[in-house]
Amino acid sequence: MFSDYHRYRFYEILPGLTIWLSIFLSIFLSFVRPLWMIYFILVFDVYWVLRVVYFSFYLFLSWRRFRKAIKQNWFEKLKAEFLNWEKRKNIVFLPVYNESWEVVKPTLDSFLNSSFPASKTYLVVSGEERKIEHWQGIQKLILENYSGLFADIVFCTHPADLQDEIPGKGSNIHWAEWEFKKYADARGWDYVDMITSVFDIDTIVHPEYFAHLAYLYNSHPRPDRSSFQPLTLYNNNLWQSPAIIRIMAFGTSFWMLFSLARLDSLITFSSHSMSFKAIMDCGGHSKDIVSEDSRIFYQCWLRYGGDYEVTPLYIPVSMDTVRDDSWWRSLKNLYLQQRRWAWGTEHIPYLLWQFHKNKTIPWTKKVAILFHEWEGKWSWAVVAILITIVGRLPLWVAGNEVRQSALFFNAPNILEVLMTLAMLGLLVSAVMSMLILPGRPGTHPRHHYLFMLLQWLLLPISLIFFSSLPCLDAVTHLMFGKYLGFNVSVKKRS
Numbered sequence: 001m002f003s004d005y006h007r008y009r010f011y012e013i014l015p016g017l018t019i020w021l022s023i024f025l026s027i028f029l030s031f032v033r034p035l036w037m038i039y040f041i042l043v044f045d046v047y048w049v050l051r052v053v054y055f056s057f058y059l060f061l062s063w064r065r066f067r068k069a070i071k072q073n074w075f076e077k078l079k080a081e082f083l084n085w086e087k088r089k090n091i092v093f094l095p096v097y098n099e100s101w102e103v104v105k106p107t108l109d110s111f112l113n114s115s116f117p118a119s120k121t122y123l124v125v126s127g128e129e130r131k132i133e134h135w136q137g138i139q140k141l142i143l144e145n146y147s148g149l150f151a152d153i154v155f156c157t158h159p160a161d162l163q164d165e166i167p168g169k170g171s172n173i174h175w176a177e178w179e180f181k182k183y184a185d186a187r188g189w190d191y192v193d194m195i196t197s198v199f200d201i202d203t204i205v206h207p208e209y210f211a212h213l214a215y216l217y218n219s220h221p222r223p224d225r226s227s228f229q230p231l232t233l234y235n236n237n238l239w240q241s242p243a244i245i246r247i248m249a250f251g252t253s254f255w256m257l258f259s260l261a262r263l264d265s266l267i268t269f270s271s272h273s274m275s276f277k278a279i280m281d282c283g284g285h286s287k288d289i290v291s292e293d294s295r296i297f298y299q300c301w302l303r304y305g306g307d308y309e310v311t312p313l314y315i316p317v318s319m320d321t322v323r324d325d326s327w328w329r330s331l332k333n334l335y336l337q338q339r340r341w342a343w344g345t346e347h348i349p350y351l352l353w354q355f356h357k358n359k360t361i362p363w364t365k366k367v368a369i370l371f372h373e374w375e376g377k378w379s380w381a382v383v384a385i386l387i388t389i390v391g392r393l394p395l396w397v398a399g400n401e402v403r404q405s406a407l408f409f410n411a412p413n414i415l416e417v418l419m420t421l422a423m424l425g426l427l428v429s430a431v432m433s434m435l436i437l438p439g440r441p442g443t444h445p446r447h448h449y450l451f452m453l454l455q456w457l458l459l460p461i462s463l464i465f466f467s468s469l470p471c472l473d474a475v476t477h478l479m480f481g482k483y484l485g486f487n488v489s490v491k492k493r494s
Contacts, residue, residue, distance in 0.1 A: 007356075011353055015345045019381045034397060035394075037393070038411050044386060052424060055258055055425065058261040059257050062260050066257070069314035088195050090122065091121075092123055093177070094107065095126050095169050103320070105141075112149060115211045123153045129158060154179075166287075168290065170289060174285050191275065192275055198272060198273070199317070204317065206315045209313070212315045213230075225278070226311045229311070230317045232270050232319060234253060234321050236319060239448075241321045254429060254432060282300045282303045286299070291341075335469075342377065377471065381471040383468075384467060388464060
């Protein structure tokens with residue numbers, strides 16, 4: 001009999017095993033059965049072209065909803081349609097590590113510039129004891145600049161070296177949530193009436209974000225059974241970032257736009273909002289994992305027997321890219337950030353383990369949610385390698401018998417046509433990037449807009465080295481039980 005430990009370790013091995021088997025099997029068959037692989041690559045490329053069309057359709061659908069949403073006066077709609085809107089408490093959790101005041105201040109300023117009154121917003125700013133001098137300095141600056149402007153500002157200090165947790169955003173937020181519970185309980189607040197947003201410290205909200213969130217929260221028939229996911233744009237320092245970082249930042253924003261329109265597979269990512277009741281019911285954000293932002297959705301989904309959803313918010317929040325002082329350090333930060341996000345593979349063994357214990361959720365729901373998580377990580381790691389590298393391998397190594405076949409002669413032309421069609425996705429990305437590009441700083445001449453278009457020629461390189469490889473790195477670490485800690489993304493502005 002397997003022990004619980006060995007069973008969970010087996011689950012941790014499975015995602016990486018399927019990914020590496022796919023790659024090695026493709027290479028192996030390219031040598032021993034090149035004709036089979038040519039057929040497979042052609043079919044796979046057709047499938048991927050259809051995926052590009054599918055992606056583009058939902059991307060434009062979300063774009064239209066986004067443009068419509070940001071033109072609404074959501075605070076006026078909130079007051080007109082919900083006379084008791086003030087009974088809801090707007091609470092924002094902001095974890096701080098070693099970010100500079102130049103990063104913290106614009107975030108708080110964006111709350112003040114919101115159409116939703118800052119006097120109705122409670123800030124919970126949580127710093128680290130292990131960075132106590134920096135944290136005390138940030139507290140002092142917040143009090144000097146923002147005292148009396150919000151409903152209240154609550155400071156929490158996350159103790160160092162607590163048991164059963166890993167240092168990072170998740171453990172910081174977890175501590176702050178349970179500390180704030182004491183604050184709420186002392187005032188007799190109803191947890192359902194506490195609209196809770198968990199943001200990174202560099203999150204700058206759109207002026208209509210909190211009003212739109214409050215409107216949707218009040219509109220929802222069961223707001224405690226839903227998270228609320230905004231559109232995440234990594235564009236605060238986009239103009240100052242290297243081209244490959246810009247491409248990956250746009251790619252993440254496009255993926256969020258696409259995901260917001262597909263409610264069947266939408267989960268929380270990065271900055272998100274939800275009821276404090278759901279947070280307390282599922283035990284708070286996880287303190288012992290890296291990907292707490294998406295794990296909180298699965299915690300709630302399991303806690304409520306699959307009766308939990310994510311409501312899309314088409315109002316954006318803006319965040320920083322991982323730009324650093326040097327080009328090389330910026331790319332290193334990008335790789336580590338992508339690897340940290342890919343470490344979300346840890347959700348797969350977690351789900352398999354919980355499904356084994358939870359017999360109440362229908363198996364159809366379990367299969368659907370597991371497939372979306374697993375297929376997403378498989379595609380992340382494998383697709384770029386299959387299309388750009390392995391896809392050509394059987395044409396290079398095929399023997400004379402295969403080379404005499406009609407399929408072999410026609411395959412290069414067919415692949416070229418398919419790749420040309422797939423390039424439509426590149427064109428869509430280039431156009432969309434210009435639509436969500438923030439205003440050009442005065443320090444950048446007009447011809448830099450041309451660079452913003454030409455940078456998309458680097459897409460194949462970025463997909464291999466800053467998408468597939470970090471994902472392979474993450475799943476391989478998980479396979480061998482080499483657990484990754486939380487690396488804090490460096491974010492600098494000029």
